[in-house]
Amino acid sequence: MSILQPNASVRGLPNADPRVASSGFKLGEHHDPYDPLDVAHPAAPLSRHFHPYEDNGGTVLSVSGGDYTIVASDTRLGSGYSVPTRYVSRVIKLTDKAVLASSGMHTDIAILHKVLRIRLTQYRHRHRKEMSLEAISQLLSTILYYRRFQPYYTFNVLGGIDENGQGWSYGYDAIGSHEKVRAVCSGSGQYLLQPVLDNQVEFRQMAADPTRKELQLEPCVELVKDAFTSTCERDIYTGDLVEICRITAKGVEMEKFELRAD
Amino acid sequence: MEKVIYVNETDAQRKPLLPSASSSVMSGLRLTAGVPLKDRDDSVLASAAGAPVKHTSRPIVTGSSVIAMRCKDGVVMATDTLASYGSLARFRQISRLYKATDHCVIGGGGDMSDFFELCETVRKETTLEYCYDDGHMITASAIHQMLARIMYNRRNKMDPYWNYMLVAGWQHGKPVLGYVDLVGSHFVSEVIATGYGEYLGLPLLRKAYREDITVEEGKKVLQQILTVLFYRDARTIDRIQIACVTEKGVEISEPTKLETEWSYKAFISGARASDVSTW
Numbered sequence: 001m002s003i004l005q006p007n008a009s010v011r012g013l014p015n016a017d018p019r020v021a022s023s024g025f026k027l028g029e030h031h032d033p034y035d036p037l038d039v040a041h042p043a044a045p046l047s048r049h050f051h052p053y054e055d056n057g058g059t060v061l062s063v064s065g066g067d068y069t070i071v072a073s074d075t076r077l078g079s080g081y082s083v084p085t086r087y088v089s090r091v092i093k094l095t096d097k098a099v100l101a102s103s104g105m106h107t108d109i110a111i112l113h114k115v116l117r118i119r120l121t122q123y124r125h126r127h128r129k130e131m132s133l134e135a136i137s138q139l140l141s142t143i144l145y146y147r148r149f150q151p152y153y154t155f156n157v158l159g160g161i162d163e164n165g166q167g168w169s170y171g172y173d174a175i176g177s178h179e180k181v182r183a184v185c186s187g188s189g190q191y192l193l194q195p196v197l198d199n200q201v202e203f204r205q206m207a208a209d210p211t212r213k214e215l216q217l218e219p220c221v222e223l224v225k226d227a228f229t230s231t232c233e234r235d236i237y238t239g240d241l242v243e244i245c246r247i248t249a250k251g252v253e254m255e256k257f258e259l260r261a262d
Numbered sequence: 263m264e265k266v267i268y269v270n271e272t273d274a275q276r277k278p279l280l281p282s283a284s285s286s287v288m289s290g291l292r293l294t295a296g297v298p299l300k301d302r303d304d305s306v307l308a309s310a311a312g313a314p315v316k317h318t319s320r321p322i323v324t325g326s327s328v329i330a331m332r333c334k335d336g337v338v339m340a341t342d343t344l345a346s347y348g349s350l351a352r353f354r355q356i357s358r359l360y361k362a363t364d365h366c367v368i369g370g371g372g373d374m375s376d377f378f379e380l381c382e383t384v385r386k387e388t389t390l391e392y393c394y395d396d397g398h399m400i401t402a403s404a405i406h407q408m409l410a411r412i413m414y415n416r417r418n419k420m421d422p423y424w425n426y427m428l429v430a431g432w433q434h435g436k437p438v439l440g441y442v443d444l445v446g447s448h449f450v451s452e453v454i455a456t457g458y459g460e461y462l463g464l465p466l467l468r469k470a471y472r473e474d475i476t477v478e479e480g481k482k483v484l485q486q487i488l489t490v491l492f493y494r495d496a497r498t499i500d501r502i503q504i505a506c507v508t509e510k511g512v513e514i515s516e517p518t519k520l521e522t523e524w525s526y527k528a529f530i531s532g533a534r535a536s537d538v539s540t541w
Binding site: 049050051052053054056077079082084085086087088105106107110111150 | 319410414417418420422441444445446447448449451454460461464
């Protein structure tokens with residue numbers, strides 16, 4: 001990152017000319033050849049390129065049990081070292097049995113959610129029924145891959161209940177690769193959260209125990225809350241609030257849970 | 263006979279540019295902003311034929327922070343009146359607040375010519391609404407969403423409007439305040455600040471905010487924050503405008519001079535490393 005470097009400017013303002021910069025920094029120090037914002041390089045032209053992408057952070061997860069799925073996302077919108085706002089919703093209820101949560105670039109998330117909402121409405125009108133979870137998971141992959149060469153900078157998790165009443169989660173990358181799993185998370189806190197889910201939900205790295213049972217809905221919600229509380233202790237892009245959706249045969253219920261806001 | 267413009271000698275032997283593109287060209291220089299959409303698309307085609315396309319790759323004449331707060335009975339927004347040319351304080355009496363409708367005001371920072379073009383786009387839309395004469399007017403959140411779509415569309419073309427804008431309004435008996443920027447990021451919030459205001463002003467806005475804060479109190483808060491910004495942001499001037507949107511409509515103040523106090527110890531002797539605080 002170049003944000004703390006000498007002569008790096010605030011976004012939107014022209015750069016200071018490194019050649020007339022006041023003393024105190026040695027120009028060329030900490031030079032990063034791959035960073036177009038790095039103006040310390042003497043050969044670099046005095047202009048900045050436009051960056052169409054920005055990472056607004058955020059952590060999303062989806063955990064499935066036998067007859068339920070929990071989809072959750074925090075609501076912080078981060079930009080550089082600032083928090084422009086503390087409440088943006090990154091989860092969208094697609095049907096009564098499917099919820100999507102996305103992290104990454106906020107503007108791409110907004111448009112992706114819009115596109116999905118349109119496609120699901122068209123499907124509902126055409127077929128007089130809601131799209132199944134399985135079909136939505138494929139549709140999302142196709143929509144993401146459609147923009148293969150100018151991707152939506154979004155990292156999605158989709159969760160819900162399939163046509164047999166079984167809960168499932170789907171994890172995606174930005175260009176549509178996906179897998180169907182029991183528990184998955186994505187976004188800036190992914191590396192802090194995923195091992196916890198692997199261990200507590202899928203019982204990885206645990207000795208075999210025949211009496212062990214799958215997590216029920218409420219203990220699982222508590223696990224999600226603890227996992228987010230721990231994640232936001234170490235990840236600066238996660239915090240403020242978590243929106244937790246319980247997806248059961250009854251439908252979708254959303255709960256809000258506070259995190260630290262610093 | 264129409265003059266055909268060639269990109270360079272080798273191209274001259276091969277392919278002339280599109281005739282429709284050449285008809286609107288007077289010199290070799292073509293600017294993207296202000297050129298009708300059709301010609302802009304031509305410039306994209308011309309680029310495919312080998313010509314360079316001119317895009318806004320950096321802001322030129324720039325405005326600094328915009329700050330705003332959503333209050334109980336309306337929204338307040340404030341800017342200074344400076345448009346800088348790099349580090350030169352070039353235009354000192356520019357208004358960066360635009361009254362879009364009777365209940366919506368837009369404040370802009372970043373490239374000022376891009377901002378004025380966007381204001382024109384909004385004006386076209388509000389004029390159309392006015393001509394329908396059906397008693398309805400486009401709402402602030404509709405304008406906010408429209409700007410977000412315009413900005414996102416242009417960032418996808420890698421030809422952005424280099425701006426950070428706040429949209430304030432009063433609709434259905436409630437205040438609204440939204441943010442849009444050059445990549446299309448948009449959100450609504452109770453307090454928003456852009457530019458240096460995001461670093462210096464936003465914490466102060468958050469501290470001052472209460473659910474029951476009134477517009478009159480909000481105005482005083484914004485004035486104080488702009489004073490703080492004037493002390494530390496080198497692209498700011500001590501002349502400000504405060505806009506206020508309430509049920510009664512939009513009210514944009516005349517440019518007023520900020521009261522400043524320069525006798526603080528740190529301002530006189532300069533901050534040193536050994537001082538307890540550098541502020």
